[in-house]
Amino acid sequence: MTVKRETTTTVTAPRKDGDTPIVVVDDVRHSFGSGPRAVHALRGVSFDIRRGELVALRGRSGSGKTTLLNLVGGLDSPTGGRITLDGTDLAALDEPGLLALRRDRIGFVFQSFGLIPVLTAVENVGVPMRLRRIPAKEREERARTLLALVGLADHAEQRPGELSGGQQQRVAVARALANDPDLIIADEPTGQLDLETGRSIMELLRAVVRSKAVTILVATHDPNLIELADRVVELRDGRIITPGDA
Ligand SMILES: Nc1ncnc2c1ncn2[C@@H]1O[C@H](COP(=O)(O)OP(=O)(O)OP(=O)(O)O)[C@@H](O)[C@H]1O
Ligand SMILES: [Mg+2]
Numbered sequence: 001m002t003v004k005r006e007t008t009t010t011v012t013a014p015r016k017d018g019d020t021p022i023v024v025v026d027d028v029r030h031s032f033g034s035g036p037r038a039v040h041a042l043r044g045v046s047f048d049i050r051r052g053e054l055v056a057l058r059g060r061s062g063s064g065k066t067t068l069l070n071l072v073g074g075l076d077s078p079t080g081g082r083i084t085l086d087g088t089d090l091a092a093l094d095e096p097g098l099l100a101l102r103r104d105r106i107g108f109v110f111q112s113f114g115l116i117p118v119l120t121a122v123e124n125v126g127v128p129m130r131l132r133r134i135p136a137k138e139r140e141e142r143a144r145t146l147l148a149l150v151g152l153a154d155h156a157e158q159r160p161g162e163l164s165g166g167q168q169q170r171v172a173v174a175r176a177l178a179n180d181p182d183l184i185i186a187d188e189p190t191g192q193l194d195l196e197t198g199r200s201i202m203e204l205l206r207a208v209v210r211s212k213a214v215t216i217l218v219a220t221h222d223p224n225l226i227e228l229a230d231r232v233v234e235l236r237d238g239r240i241i242t243p244g245d246a
Contacts, residue, residue: 020087022182022215023072028081030067030238039130041067043238044081049183054209056226059218059235065219066187067233072217073106073185074098086182100126103131107214109186111216113168121147121171122156128178146174150204155164166197177212180234184208186218190225199224 010134030042041064049055057065070076072083074090074238083090085105093101095240107128108114115124134142147156150170160168169189176184202225209216218225226232234241 016148019050021049022086023049023217024082024084025068025072026082028068028078028083030064030071030076031079042071042078042237045235045238045240046081047240050217051182051215052209052213053230054206054216054218054228055234056229057217057235058221058226058232060221063235064238067237069185069187069217069219071107072183074102087195102192104179105126105182107179107181109169109172109176109184109189111188111191113165113172113192114161115168115171115175117160120157120159121163121174123150124160124171125174125178125232128175134181142178143174146169146177148178149208150174164197165193166200169193169197169201170204173201173208177208177214180212182215184214184216184218186216186220188220188222189218190220190222195224198222202228 012171024044024046028042028045029040029179032039032041044062045068057068059065067076069079072085074085074093085101088101090098090101102108116127119127122140122143125146126139129139129142144153144156147153150173152167152170152174155163158172163171172189176186184205189205190201193201202222205216205218206228208214218229220226
């Protein structure tokens, strides 16, 4: 048996200690391609996210934000360094393990909403629960509760094409919450919205962090969003330049 955290890999019990970071990013590097044409998108990035924090990831286009979110979300594996989520080293998980982690512990929100056009709002919110084989009745009840939480109780039967951009993003936030995740990863969630609507989405995320004890990592250029964050991590050319508190 070992006590070194570096070598504890697969089965780690959830930690009770509120101060233990939920996400640890340790000297993460990531390159696309190899040889002289390789793009070094991340060049040694380290930071922690504490439970219940809303962290904004800022940086100009091409600085590595999406790359980093994809790695933290287990959508891709880093070329170097290590990422742990709630004490689990992502590198120790196989594909089914990563799939289960993404399904059960992480909620994703994207700039382009990513809703399924033929499904109603309540059906879209139910999709992650379907993947977990939650029975239809329970799924629908929970989806309706979540839609009410994001202010869309009266729009449950509308399809994405019948909703405004801001409403679609609210549905996406409700969907991200469907499986009661520990972490929400959002990539420029206000990027396609006007200032006012973007602000309301950001306030929604802020409220979600408060009421649901969720942690959020959000990439953004939006000053409104940055203002509401607990902390800002700034990337420049694949490195962190301001790890300090906002
Ligand atoms: N699949 C890929 N293949 C090759 N290079 C890639 C790939 N994905 C990203 N890159 C490169 O990695 C670097 C970081 O890209 P990334 O998408 O992480 O930036 P970003 O900060 O999210 O930018 P934006 O604000 O425009 O979304 C860029 O130079 C980009 O061209
Ligand atoms: Mg991006």
